[in-house]
Amino acid sequence: MDFIARPFGWLLLNLYNLTGSYGIAIFLFALLVRLILLYFSMKSKKSMMRQARFTPYLKELEKKYEGNKQKYQEEVAKLYKEEHINPMSGCLWSLIPFPILLALYRAIRFPITIMMGVSDEAYKAIQDIIAKATDYVAPTGQGAAYAQIFESQYITAHLDKFAGISDKLQALNYRFIGLDLGARPEWQFWTFFSNGKPVWPQLGLFLIPVVSATLSYVASKISTASSGGAVSDEAAGTNKTMMLMMPLVSLWIGFALPGALGLYWIAGSVFQTIQDFVLGKIYAKQLDAEDAERRARIKAREEEIERKRLETMKLREEGATTINPNTSKRKLQKTEKLKAEQRSAEWQAVHKPSGENKEKQNPSQVGDRPFARGRAYNPNRFKTGSAASNETPEAVSEETSAADEVKEAEDKNTPETPELPTIPEIDFRENNSSDTQK
Template sequence: MGFISRPFGLFLFWLNNFFGNYGLALIFFTLAVRLILLPLSFKQQKSMQDTQKIQPELLKIREKYKNDKQKLNEETMKLYQKHGINPAGGCFPLLIQFPIIIGLYQAIIKPLTYMFGMLPEQVTVLTEKVNEVLVSKGLDAIGDVGRFEIPIAQNLKYLSADVLESVGLANVKLINFNFLGLDLGQTPSLNYITLLWIIPVLAALTTFLSTKVTSTSNAASTEANSAASTMKTMNALFPLMTAWFTFSMPAGVGFYWILGNIIQIIQQFFLNRYFAAQQQDSKPALEKKKS
């Protein structure tokens, strides 16, 4: 995913240099990415709305041909064709978004690789240098950075200009992780309560609200789905899982998660209103056709 992550990393690098603050950079980064993905989200929602409109007819076909799978498939495809619906229309935008989301996530959790453009061996050398300084100051050394490079990026301030120059960071503006009194480079701890606990709490809360808003838009299809109870269980568990995950990663990652959820809630709210208005406008035309 490096070919996707690197452009995102460069954009985040530019934003960090422009604002001089990682928190502000993440806010504008998330807004920009969501705007790019908005057409795909719109297309996905439209496909779901179109499918919901024909749910009553689909249910009749399933009931009528429940013992004849071939006929069921034929009649279902005829119904889709009649209404000009692509049954895979909602999946295609998701398939496009998935590698993009993975790519931008990598850009966030690995700033040394994707923001600063460092090679793996340079990251290894830098990690050793940072750990030497931390140990000399009586602080804990940083463990495996395979998943998250943020702790290393946060502690670059302790390195001398000569060391930074040796790894190609002489003229690079270091990342300021302090935002609204929070150190986004630190990881919230379950062992003691700190101000950073607000990150997992807000991540869980916004995840809950996001799933509620999204499930409202899918209400019709969910009610007709035999897996409805499973979905409800997952919607309840997902916020708790989010809280747990954000306790095990740097606060900057959790902060990005919160931002993404907030924008998703706002976006979904307006999409729901738009498609509800579209549905209301189409009702008179449908009633006229029936009469």
Template structure:
């Protein structure tokens, strides 16, 4: 968890920068998600290329399965050799499929620990503040096992402010500024759908997460085809949407909102990838790049001097003449043997007669 907390602290710098500009955490989450998608777009293209290459190797992989049906170890070895020969990394697809998990966990820790990971206030000061609110009955019961104590300070800042003397004046100003921007489209992004009433409409976040998750996965699976999915990707078609929906239900609404925006951004990215980076287009570009590389390599060769060219040409002519002479000698010897053999047969037949 310390790793994800550290990751959340890094993401918190970007969230805080966006928040200071737009003064709304919902808007900051949307822009944050878009920026991450743009940064990771080259990795998505790499994943698409890997999947395209695996599609081309599907027939060869089936041949290996049939040939080594009774020897799994030999099949795995030959498959790895095939991947190495074709320059395919089968783990690329799984990497991009699993990558949203640490990002979402980083978002989770940046949301539930805003004082540490977004505002980056000193840990000793935060410890004094969380120790104080842990002794308040109502807040203590809402903070659970200490995970949401920092969040409770932000949520109830107006009430707790007179007693938060452990913070400096600068820290107080930052907390107050930050606590005013968690209302987005009428939703309280600090609250969790699990513990909120129906009229808060926070239930719409896990519902939208469920619909968008399975809708995007269905479209992606249909556009890719079953043959291009590795084992981990097939499992994630159903596992990842269910996990993300559960998180959107039990975590603060800000985490679920990030999940929804991320799903929509992924869907838009898939449309762009299918239009400009489809398997057929990538295959054509790869062949074109290979042809250009061969042409450049041939063009970079320096011609030999005229004297060396004439010497090589003379050697080739001499070698051809010698080969022709040898063929003629072999032909004469074969013809001579054939003639002598027929004479003996005739003599034999004559004497017999």
């Protein structure tokens, strides 16, 4: 993290040397950060405003596809793709300031090694001198995490003791309008009037987190209002959550970290409010022009659909329309397959050699029975020598046809069997019964 924090610490130190005030350096630092991130802020602002403009279309789709969530999501994705909208772009750009805040926190927390760039060996020598000092009170508890701030204040008061250790050491005054920006604010404000200390330094530090949270809420409110357009229920819930979360985060940062971080948050909220107001005015005109162009495009598309509908109705009245009876997918596929086979057969008939156009007859076939003589029938089975080898398939086919003709002729010349007379049936039971009676 130090390799990110060192450039910001160097910038903050140079701004301090330029202005001579730690508080003004914090304000200028926040302004420069806003200018550096202006390009990303512009993309985020425009994306948020465009999404707000499309909220009515999303509500229409939600009403149209109520109960079919998958279809609704597909149509929303299609709409975003057509209009080149990335719903996550506004959120991604808004997360960039947080790493900068962490880098600034390290620069403020470690002014000797990060801001001034003192080496570890030189800092160890500084600690040895401070440890021998009798007038230095080492911080305890939560203040131990900010030991370098206390050490830098001691160095500022006794700079001559550290001469020759490092040429990067310099005096650093954290005071701004009577407030110690290196100290953490105390939330127990009722003790300010009874501990015997000056009220303003303590009360001023206490007000920094309060003002920071208030301005953070105002900045979020103005940012949402300047986006324009209707807001979906989901987006409204997200905005409401952010309006509550950001002030609470700034309030916690203000009381948990040194006052310089709270002052930076105040400056950032002020610059963000101004930036959102100006960008909202600029992009409102651009998006109005885009909306007019989109409405014209949709109107032209609807007119084209209506023209085709009227043309179809006119053709139906004149009876000039054709109806395809094969409306099912399977029938259409079958029709296409038959057409493809027909085209293939025509091509084969044209491009096939003349000798191959004759269909080869199956020697095992008799009439319409393809395997009457058996599937393994071979007319050359009992022929040997050159007789079997010289026979061509055409000769075999002719021989088979001749055999079939001979068999049909024999069937015709065979006399029919004469029909025998019918012998009447005799009931022997009657004769037996008559003999018995006799």
